[in-house]
Amino acid sequence: MATLGIVIAIVVYLAALLIMGASFAKENHTVGDYYLGGRKLGPFVTAMSAEASDMSSWLLMGLPGVAFATGICDAFWTAFGLGIGTYLNWLLVAKRLRRYSEKNDSVTIPDFFEHRFRDKSHILMLLSSLIIVVFFVPYVGSGFAACGKLFSSLFGLDYTVAMIASAAVIIGYTATGGFMAASVTDFIQSIIMTIALIAVVCFGLSTVDGLQTVSTYSTSLDGYISLLSTYDFDTASRVSYGGIITIISTMAWGLGYFGMPHILLRFMAIEKPEKIKLSRRISTVWVFIAMGVAIFIGVMARTMVSKGALAELQDPERAIIVIAQTLAEHSFIASLLAGVILAGILACTMSTCDSQMLAASSSVSENIIHETFGIELSEHMQMVMARVVLVIIAAIGVIIARDPNSSVFGIVSFAWAGFGAVFGPIMLLALFWKRANRYGAIAGMLGGGVMIFVWKFLIKPLGGVFGIYELLPAFIVALILCVVVSLATEAPSKEIVEEFESIK
Numbered sequence: 320m321a322t323l324g325i326v327i328a329i330v331v332y333l334a335a336l337l338i339m340g341a342s343f344a345k346e347n348h349t350v351g352d353y354y355l356g357g358r359k360l361g362p363f364v365t366a367m368s369a370e371a372s373d374m375s376s377w378l379l380m381g382l383p384g385v386a387f388a389t390g391i392c393d394a395f396w397t398a399f400g401l402g403i404g405t406y407l408n409w410l411l412v413a414k415r416l417r418r419y420s421e422k423n424d425s426v427t428i429p430d431f432f433e434h435r436f437r438d439k440s441h442i443l444m445l446l447s448s449l450i451i452v453v454f455f456v457p458y459v460g461s462g463f464a465a466c467g468k469l470f471s472s473l474f475g476l477d478y479t480v481a482m483i484a485s486a487a488v489i490i491g492y493t494a495t496g497g498f499m500a501a502s503v504t505d506f507i508q509s510i511i512m513t514i515a516l517i518a519v520v521c522f523g524l525s526t527v528d529g530l531q532t533v534s535t536y537s538t539s540l541d542g543y544i545s546l547l548s549t550y551d552f553d554t555a556s557r558v559s560y561g562g563i564i565t566i567i568s569t570m571a572w573g574l575g576y577f578g579m580p581h582i583l584l585r586f587m588a589i590e591k592p593e594k595i596k597l598s599r600r601i602s603t604v605w606v607f608i609a610m611g612v613a614i615f616i617g618v619m620a621r622t623m624v625s626k627g628a629l630a631e632l633q634d635p636e637r638a639i640i641v642i643a644q645t646l647a648e649h650s651f652i653a654s655l656l657a658g659v660i661l662a663g664i665l666a667c668t669m670s671t672c673d674s675q676m677l678a679a680s681s682s683v684s685e686n687i688i689h690e691t692f693g694i695e696l697s698e699h700m701q702m703v704m705a706r707v708v709l710v711i712i713a714a715i716g717v718i719i720a721r722d723p724n725s726s727v728f729g730i731v732s733f734a735w736a737g738f739g740a741v742f743g744p745i746m747l748l749a750l751f752w753k754r755a756n757r758y759g760a761i762a763g764m765l766g767g768g769v770m771i772f773v774w775k776f777l778i779k780p781l782g783g784v785f786g787i788y789e790l791l792p793a794f795i796v797a798l799i800l801c802v803v804v805s806l807a808t809e810a811p812s813k814e815i816v817e818e819f820e821s822i823k
Contacts, residue, residue, distance in 0.1 A: 339503065406603045445691045455675045464482065753819040755801060
């Protein structure tokens, strides 16, 4: 009976997504409609779809898992940095990018960079497109892996079969409905994610006799709820977090927002720039509350385990899954609610995967095949190509997701750093510094991308002061390179400067 309720809830949810994707298919008359929705997004859909596509399975699996395993310190500083980054991205980038991208007729992020810097060589477009594919494909793979973990643990299915089946649903509604389908479904999925968070907290607290029990237990673990240390369960002792340098590098997660293509595209697609202020308020409030609740769930789950209300977790990232399974055992109605909670995990994952597949697909079909290599296709064939490329990219993501033991948090962390360092500094300078030129942009992208790998695999293993999150040093390197190279090369043309100054 418990499994039946979960199955019904999830099947209804997945079917609704597919139907919605099909309903938007007829609205895609051009490639611009398919990739940017004709710039028709309202403020609520823009805000919530942006944040839903941002959070991924990291919100309901990765973040609670980190809090469960080591305490609130690492999770708190990561979430705090992301919250600040969310607000600043909406405040600084959203409105100006919306107006600038419309002014120079840009549909994708590579489009914007090429048009902003008048790069007739197409090097900027090709480079940024390849970077999107390189970092988004494993990101998509992490989402598929999260879905596979969910279904295999719930229903005893083979991980690979479960992962491929869930990937097929995401591909189905995204390939048919395009950007509008992804955005509207992301909006709905953000609502489901919110319901899931609330339901998990209410049930969890009821099993341990309230908030006081959680507070008493968590404070009894030395360093578990500290913002300056973590807790090692193997040694039952406090471990220093590493001081101000570690805190700053962890908060540097927030820098990633300035370079996230799937979030920046939402800014470009909003119907009216004047509505961005409302979207900013909605998204910022939701992000801070959602991440705070996710961290609390990790702490609560640890308390539930200590009190015997929850089975011991081998994988901390499965905390919410196990809580939902426990809830489902109470009654059929409870199992339906558990199904909604688990659908919330799917929502986190799917809302990110659909946006990322669209961004990667547009980079290949529109920016590389059509614009860089100059292959002319009819409007109909461009739409066909867009969908074919999306399916191919998703298939590669499926191959990457074959390993069921891959860490959702680890994969997201690396891809996030890549986009933040490669695109973040260039986007900020492109929007706010008229002296920036294409040579600086190319140098910044290459330098940021190389530094991500160098720091991650060569410098970070040295430990100590070098053991910081790779996004911070790579972001700084990219920013410096763009400024220095721009100043050392010819100034932008009068046409570029006049366009820059016309954007308010």
